[in-house]
Amino acid sequence: MNIHDWQQTILFFVVLLLLVRPLGGYMARVYQGERTLLSVLLAPCENLFYRISGVDKDEEMDWQHYAGAMLLFNLLGFLVLLALLLLQHLLPLNPRGMTPFSWPLAINTAISFTTNTNWQNYSGESAVGYFTQMAGFTVQNFVSAATGMAIVIALIRGFTRRRTALVGNFWVDLTRGVLYILLPISLIAALILVSQGVIQNLRPYQTLPLVEALKYDKARVDAAGSPHLDAQGQPITDEIVVSEVTIPMGPVASQEAIKELGTNGGGFFNANSAHPFENPTPLSHLLEILLILVIPGSLTYTFGKMVGNTRQGWALLAVMLLLLLTAFGVLHWAETGDNPQLTELGIVGGNMEGKEVRFGLAGTSLFEVAATSCGAVAAMHDSLTPIGGLVPLALILLGEIVFGGVGSGLYTMLAFAVIAVFVSGLMIGRTPEYLGKKIEVREMWMSIITILTAGAMVLILSGIAMITPAAVASMANPGPHGLSEVLYAFASMANNNGSAFAGLNANTNFYNLLGALAMLIGRFAPAVAILAMAGSLAGKKYVPPSLGTLPTDKAPFAVWLLLVILIVGALTFFPALALGPVAEHLTMLGGH
């Protein structure tokens, strides 16, 4: 990294860390129902929501009702989005006349956006009309994010409350999350993005002439798609002259802002945040990274604030930050390093395949490690170096905790903390306690479900893919890299990330349907387990800390937590990673 890259990286983290306290504190006030600066403006709107929906905002729910409301809301959201995808040819604001999605693709996509995954087996510019983008995707970008935040807030209440069954009101948490947190930040961010060149309009696609017409040879195919061959058995090609092209348009900025802020990651266009209309300048680039990290990072402070000891939150943030910075260092090192077979051709300047010039390698690397919270990409992960590609894969496999999806990152981290407390309790022979609550069998079960659901699914589904010829045929690259593609696909879907080693042709029934299953279970099994844990914790009495209590707000605990995370991750995934990215790295260095 040169001096500018250092300046950019350091300044970025300074800004991020400076935002944690004010935003985290603000979110704590919002979820605790206190008045905030925006209350004058938003309280009437909030109350209108409750009145129309018949919600009593002072009536709290036990965890079963909270989970029921959450699931019901998400089910309806899924059905609405499914309808918008299947009926988009009948909807307004569809200047390109986009046709309906096929059933398997529609199911995959609708589940993908409701579960905050945003895995995409379609190209936005050629498949989705403006109405579906706005009323479907943009809406789910908001509410799936607010759902994740509501769940972690319910868990935090479980720690702070004593001898009660109540964990909050889902409708209130959902509404406040959208109105007070996601909408205002998105509005400002969207306008900054437009100032940088992100488009925002409802116009038809723009046709324009090329300065220099392009000629290319197009293989002639018959109706079945197989090539015509000439007498010598060579494919027949026609010379095509392209003298004008069509540039897609659309309401991009409004979706881009919440796509990053809600850690959704579903691109308006196929190239996602690498597309110049989604991410035109270095400033828009850094803003998008900031949007991805700011809520998951700040929620650690919200957590500390609500449990009455902000150091508890800082300890978790420190662990996340250490993992993020390490990942950034490794990824950047790998991408600026040599690929011996390209170096011998005389190529200099690091690995630029699947990357954009304007972001620089340091900026690109930063985005790609942050993207493991979100699923947005500013570079094509399939074309990262083997170790470079290992980094986002490993971060996703650890359970999306660095910093993770909004809400889901923190609740998964808290499940790791519960396990870390429990293991250390076993070692010193005491009943483990976390934040004044005894950790017992039920909490352990729920934490283990939260942490291992995704991992178990990744390994099982990747295994099934490897013995299914149709699934293997979807790989774009041969050898160990192909395994990495499949592993990444299921890791991304089961952990609700959404980024991809995109060479894999996943728009097949196999990946659409098994992927939908992975996303569904990967989202809601942990979500319900976390709410069950919230209910169980809320019912317990407070145990004041004693001499034998492990202090969880100090550096030794942070180190211990880090080790537990790494051990669980390493034990689960080391074999698969050794066969994929590590094997490919050795192949690359060996030059054959």
Added chain:
Amino acid sequence: MQTLRPPFMMIILFTVLCGGLYPAVVTGLAQILFPRQAAGSLIFDHSGRVVGSELIGQPFTDPAYLWPRPSASAEFAYNPMASGGSNAGPTNPAYLATVAKRVQDLRAAGINGPVPADLAQASASGLDPHITPQAANQQIQRIAAARSMSAEQVASVIAARTEPRQWGFMGAPRVNVLVINLELDTLIP
């Protein structure tokens, strides 16, 4: 029924608010505050005809033009309707052969010494409007010869249009290929 009212009403309300009102407000404000950017940073010629977008690269192969990065967009290079990268892995033999062929072509076009990676490797979007200043400088001699201009003239056009790091430290310095080529055409068509 009482349990179904909140989810039904909430999804309708959020659809209206987040899917209707919010994009409408952003669109409205964007048209007022940043109309050029909101419409795609389009470039117009003197007769008011759209000739391109500053942000969307175009393919160039004529020696008289600055060449952009390779593009892996589907069907043809720089196809704005099919943004995307090659998704080729770093050890894929077909990909390594493609890059070797590109380097060979660049060598034949007079690029000696180290080849800037951005000229040999395809971008993520397939529409990258920029190349690095190093990649632009390697092409000065060729453009000058093809246009019967002096190398200094070409170099000065490129230098004047090289965008520095934003605010001095963000991103990377870069050269917008389409903007330079349009300017070269206005100097010597």
